[in-house]
Amino acid sequence: MRFPAITKARVALLMSTLALVAVPLALSVPAEARPAPASGLRNGGFEEAVATSPVPGWQVAATGANVSLVADARSGRNALKVSFTADGTATVSQVLSRQKASAYDVQVWTRSNGLDGGSVALGGTEWRRTGIPTGAGWTPVTVRGVPTAGGQIEVRFELTGSAGQEVLFDDTALTTGKVVDDFLAGGDLTQLNYIESLGGVFRDETGAVRDPVELMAENGVTLARLRLYNDTGPENHRIGYPDSYLEDGFQDPEDILNLARRARDAGMEIQLTFHYSDYWSNGEIQDIPLEWRYVNDLPYDQAVAELERLVHEYTSDFLDRMVAQGTPPAYVALGNETAGGLLLPYGGSWQEGGSLDVMADFLTAGANAVHETLPDAKVILHLDAAGDQGKYEWWFGEIEKRNVPYDVIGSSYYPFWTQKDVATVAPFFTWAHERFGKPIMIMETGFNWHPVTHDGVEGQLHDNYRYGEDPISQRDFMRELIAAVKALPAGTVLGDIYWDPIFLGVPGAGWQVGAPNPISNTTLFDFDGVALPVFQAYRENAGSLR
Known part of the structure; x- marks a missing residue:
């Protein structure tokens, strides 16, 4: 999330059959992470061939x-191949009975x-699912943690395709x-009410008007991120910038x-994120809320103690x-992209x-409040720049x-940033x-489905790194990302949150009042509010009742 930093200088459904994108062989599950194979899966390597059955077992x-x-x-010698000659469907399945009571994983x-x-x-x-990626190389597809039902477990490949499309399967392993x-x-979904108040209308892939929250849920979106500002409106502007503020009455409690x-x-x-601010907060901006700024009139130690109390309360x-x-x-995330700290200057x-000590005290106050109020909730600390090992070693090392x-490491991953x-x-x-020793939540992922915004200008994301900028590339990127992190050792990545799926380019909508909307080309809906093909990637990974 980089709204206040959009210049180039700063760059320096459900059961309908389902799909994903290529993950290099280096992303396969390490050998030490693989449990012993479960008994009973027949012909998982597709080596057995008989004239009486296309795929024995x-x-x-x-x-x-x-x-x-x-x-x-x-x-x-062999692999299973499904080749489509016309629009159609295919299902290849195997039911295993008399399995011991356990949770099972499958990888193919x-x-x-x-x-x-x-x-x-x-x-x-x-039922749990993982989409099948697209790519020239062999890719592992992994589904984890499904308990048996009455001693039975079923492995199934669910496919839809059109003429010329094909997929190969090999080395299927069912493991405990x-x-x-x-x-x-x-x-x-933080800005949804704001967009709707300005006339934003959302439609499904057929063009029918729908409630976007219900539509997203039906298509496999299972987690809503909501970011909370203490207050919004012109009085609660960015410090030193009286014209920089968020629309009054939105994104507030x-x-x-x-x-x-x-x-x-x-x-x-x-997933609730506390900004502890009235304005966008990220690695560079972390303004103290207006109502809390009286602390600036207190001696330093008293100011720090008072802010700690305010965070907890x-x-x-x-x-x-x-x-x-x-x-x-x-x-519950304490702050947004907090590499630079929070409640500056004290918690910088x-x-x-x-x-760093004060920053840690503020975060501890917030974490204690979460654990005291909601013992089962998980506390997230969130940085930008996924892949920057040095930044994470430094910051989380200091936290440690x-x-x-x-409880959870939050990380923003955009191919562009x-x-x-x-x-x-x-x-x-x-x-x-x-x-x-903490699982990861990918707190933000964004991707251009069009090279320019609804205004015909370059948006916040100037490119998608090596990926294309079109709706199918967006779909395939999400397929690739979800498949890749699911193939990591169990418990590594809890989930991925897309930003911003609903920020349509409606008149008057901007990243702050009076500003343009630089991400209307990164949503999950097109410029007319119609659901994009990317929802197929979500459907392909959607679980269901059996």
């Missing part, structure tokens, strides 16, 4: 597609020239694992409570309001007048020294998880 149902074993394998290697939709599914007490939460596919109810009613979990009070209306957040991590009680592709950033998440 597997059930096949297909229309408009040929299903066969071919000598184009990742290992051994795939190679595809691109499908309309495709998933690897694992069914026990529930552990019960883990399903992957969280999220979106930031009452607005966020309303959005939380909408998210809950759609069945989403909630404000956090507890708002969480109490969330609980009271039945919308307790599952995840490197600036003059700042102190000061024993700040947090990081100049890194998925293959480069995925191992970074493994490193961070192993180094600090």
